[in-house]
Amino acid sequence: VNCTLFDQMSATEAAEFFDFCTHDLGVEGITVSPGYAYERAPDQEHFLSRKKTKQLFRDVFKHEGAKKWRFSQSTLFLDFLAGNQSYKCTPWGNPTRNIFGWQKPCYLLNEGYADTFQELMDSVEWDKYGTGNYEKCADCMVHCGYEPTAVTDTVSHPIKALKVFLKGVNTEGEMAPEIDLDNQRPAEFVFEGLVKTLSQKMAEKAEGEKAA
Template sequence: MSVPLRQQFDIALYIFKQKLSGNKRYPLVLMLEPLFRCNLSCPGCGKVDYPAEILNQRLSVEDCLAAANECGAPIVSIPGGEPLVHRDMPAIVEGLIKQKRYIYLCTNALLLEKKINDYKPSPYLTISVHLDGGREDHDRSVNQQGVYDIAERAIKLALSKGFRVNINSTLFNNASPERMADFFDHMMDIGLNAIMLSPGYAYERAADQQHFLNRSTTKHLFRDIFRIGKARRKQGSAKWRFSQSSLFLDYLCGNQTYECSPWGTPCYSIFGWQRPCYLIGEGYAKSYRELMETTPWDQYGTGRYEKCAACMVHCG
């Protein structure tokens, strides 16, 4: 199952309580960035080009757990940087599990085989491995040969140890629908739990500005991928399992229109609470309350703000 029933129930109950309380804006996923240091330098990443004095900083275990409590989101996604570089990551994960939050521990998997025994399978923990396609596509995406093979081997190891394992795939304008369909088929064949998809967002700080998607190319790309998948299912291929709702996948194809809700995925890092979202840096608040009360939310979103024009990313 793409999202476990227990998690579906808990999140649905949380949303019901928020609506019952009349809360218009509430957090769903805390984007928790304990560090920006990474062991890769992906050209499409806008998070790793900080100077050494920034890259060497870390959020403490106490910082991370306090941020989760302050925010109250039922889901915590831990991106980076590379989270497994953080020596206290096992304690951070353990603390969040004790808070009964659903954790997506993101990783490029280069250290996963070495670090896997630092963690225990839990219904609250999903290991989310960054894979942007098959061997050729992913190694090009991360600008390093051999990374795909390490990641696939680590995925198989984690699955064999009873962990729930997803992949997160960011697609750029050089993605081939046919190759991506082959990749998704292969991921289902090895027993992956689910796939999370995202069109590449044009980070201002990213080294490669040539391969990000605009809204039109996003829609055509995902329509082509899902069309191929549908045809293959008719021929007996396994159905692709996604960790996102069918409504969002339909949105990627241009069949749905939604207003952005950046407050739903607040981002906390060594700088504080980022305005207005994980993707756009317009300053920082010292507290979650300050973020919610002083950010001009109505100024952001497609049609209202230039930096949001091409964004179709799940964060909002």
């Protein structure tokens, strides 16, 4: 089950859903992420801020059945969602593509396309993206960028990951320091222009095929 939590969902509702998935449906794994306010979303009012995300997941993991839930994500990523890890985004860690090509820098921002994976890796200025680097990324805590970071941390610090796995996600005490947003670059709204460019290319391709 792949699910996204938004601002209007309570911790109790989320916990009941995870119980249902685990016990009633018997799913093998749950993938969960907080809703991200991507540019082309028609509803911009119900996305979670990082502060709200952390508190929501702390409240969710306080549920007595939390340790029985079966997630298809790393323990440290779940711990990150609850505000216990200071992670930076690894946007190249989970690359995606659609019919137009590889999405730059990730499927959420989708600010352009590359024809090949190598072109994606070479053409994107990765340091310009991620929380603290780009205004659009300010509230993002989505798995596509932060799960790779959590996995890297798990491999580097297996004992830390094991402790979280055995004890469960911490739901009390101070949260890990937040990333400074003072030096982030302003958002660039490029989706409409991108759609126009792609539409023109598709039309030109169709005309070329007709002529042939």
